[in-house]
Amino acid sequence: MSHDSTLATGAAVGSKRALALLVILLAAFMDLISVTILNVAVPSIQTDLSASPAHLQWIQAGYTLALALGMVSGARLGDLVGHKRVFVAGIAGFAAASALCGLSLNADMLVAARVLQGLFAAAMIPQVLSQIQVMYTPAERGGPMAAFSALSGLAATLGPIVGPLLLDSGWGWRSIFWANVPIAVLAVAASVKLLPDSRTSTRAALDLPGVVLSAVGLLLLLYPLIGGADRGHWPAWTYVSMVAGVAVLAVFVSYQRRVAVRGGVPLLRMSLFRFRSVQGGLLVQLLFFVPTMGFFLVFMLFLQVGLGMSPMAAGLAILPWSVAVPVFATVSAALLLPRIGRLTAQIGLVVMALGFALVAHAAAGATPETGWTDLIWGVLVAGAGMGLLVAPLAQLTLSDVPVADAGSGSALYNTITQLAASIGVAVIGTFFFTRVSGAGGTAERVATGYGNAMAASLWLGIGLLAVAFAASFLLPRRSSDAAVV
Numbered sequence: 001m002s003h004d005s006t007l008a009t010g011a012a013v014g015s016k017r018a019l020a021l022l023v024i025l026l027a028a029f030m031d032l033i034s035v036t037i038l039n040v041a042v043p044s045i046q047t048d049l050s051a052s053p054a055h056l057q058w059i060q061a062g063y064t065l066a067l068a069l070g071m072v073s074g075a076r077l078g079d080l081v082g083h084k085r086v087f088v089a090g091i092a093g094f095a096a097a098s099a100l101c102g103l104s105l106n107a108d109m110l111v112a113a114r115v116l117q118g119l120f121a122a123a124m125i126p127q128v129l130s131q132i133q134v135m136y137t138p139a140e141r142g143g144p145m146a147a148f149s150a151l152s153g154l155a156a157t158l159g160p161i162v163g164p165l166l167l168d169s170g171w172g173w174r175s176i177f178w179a180n181v182p183i184a185v186l187a188v189a190a191s192v193k194l195l196p197d198s199r200t201s202t203r204a205a206l207d208l209p210g211v212v213l214s215a216v217g218l219l220l221l222l223y224p225l226i227g228g229a230d231r232g233h234w235p236a237w238t239y240v241s242m243v244a245g246v247a248v249l250a251v252f253v254s255y256q257r258r259v260a261v262r263g264g265v266p267l268l269r270m271s272l273f274r275f276r277s278v279q280g281g282l283l284v285q286l287l288f289f290v291p292t293m294g295f296f297l298v299f300m301l302f303l304q305v306g307l308g309m310s311p312m313a314a315g316l317a318i319l320p321w322s323v324a325v326p327v328f329a330t331v332s333a334a335l336l337l338p339r340i341g342r343l344t345a346q347i348g349l350v351v352m353a354l355g356f357a358l359v360a361h362a363a364a365g366a367t368p369e370t371g372w373t374d375l376i377w378g379v380l381v382a383g384a385g386m387g388l389l390v391a392p393l394a395q396l397t398l399s400d401v402p403v404a405d406a407g408s409g410s411a412l413y414n415t416i417t418q419l420a421a422s423i424g425v426a427v428i429g430t431f432f433f434t435r436v437s438g439a440g441g442t443a444e445r446v447a448t449g450y451g452n453a454m455a456a457s458l459w460l461g462i463g464l465l466a467v468a469f470a471a472s473f474l475l476p477r478r479s480s481d482a483a484v485v
Helices: 013-047 052-080 083-103 107-135 142-167 172-178 180-194 206-231 236-261 270-274 278-308 311-340 342-363 373-398 403-438 443-474
Strands: 006-009 196-202
Touching: 006 342, 013 052, 013 083, 013 107, 013 142, 013 172, 013 180, 013 278, 013 311, 052 083, 052 107, 052 206, 052 278, 052 403, 083 107, 083 172, 083 180, 107 180, 142 311, 172 180, 172 196, 206 236, 206 403, 236 270, 270 278, 270 403, 278 311, 278 342, 278 373, 278 403, 278 443, 311 373, 342 373, 342 443, 373 403, 403 443
Parallel strands: none
Antiparallel strands: 006 196
């Protein structure tokens, strides 16, 4: 959406505009930190609700899957009925879903509430960038966009610290969801007063058949992958479901092409895949993000259940990763990408695999005496590798996309990221749970069992990173946005 194609009334200026920016950034931050805090709280939820391994996976994957499926439609809904209206509705719904999460009586209710939370986030998050475009001219957007980009690093850093503090409150894990409610109520009240009313002059209809087909296909594919965590094996129906899922997704792709040929606006712009950079970049993003998101789930379980660490100790153990990512992302984007281009992303993949290997070595045959000092270097190196990769990967992936399709390209990239998060929790989580199912008895056996499962999961992740490295040669050698020195 360009600034010129936006119809806006009551646009904020001066201090009012600064407050409006603060409100929309607060909403985005609330979404991001909810994810990073939840990673620390998963073992507590497992104990309190007697949640099965599949429940734990769906609590995370259900949110990211709903967010991925709804993000493009949420953006179009804002264009149709107004960015402010959809933003306010998204925050209010997010608050209500957060309250349902906090009130959950069992794991099934929590999974359903998390899916609902993801759907409302899909309505809320796309409007953040739309509002920035409405309130600021192109020449003014540098500061607000930098602030928006910094939120993920801030959430990653604060989540492992804030999470344990909330867990120590009287409400335990429920407090991580209840904390959203007063923040969201405040944001709703401020949004109504501060945000301008806006919508685009050219409005594309919602592709509801595309949403349904993609949702059905992904559920048929992901449900058996996650369900296998409870069974330790996959019965015949799971293979039938996965084959059916692939078939439905093939129908979805065919339908999207027909919509585009007829002059409509499909949910997924298939024409973007004609660019080799998009093909390679999305494949690398998928392959690298699957083991990354799976790592966060199983690492917290390994630390808190396997080694008996407190939530605070576990949060501090992951903190080096959270600090390393934004630091090395800045270095790679500002210094390395302009000089060595694609090689920056490839170095990131190698460094990340090395970090995983260090953690796997420390986890293999772990004992109750295994502590954060045995793991910190691997966590730090893996985080540095992710930082080296994420910033250049986005630029290289979208470098060939025309300016007119920049919005669609970004939406596609973000959607693949969320889908990879869901798949990562499903695949890595199930792989981990099937290997840890027999770990019980003494503290020594539990630590060893969880450690060996953790190591095996990381070696699977390293294999995926190796495939991602091979796929990275599809990326352009240089980004057109990077100044070559």
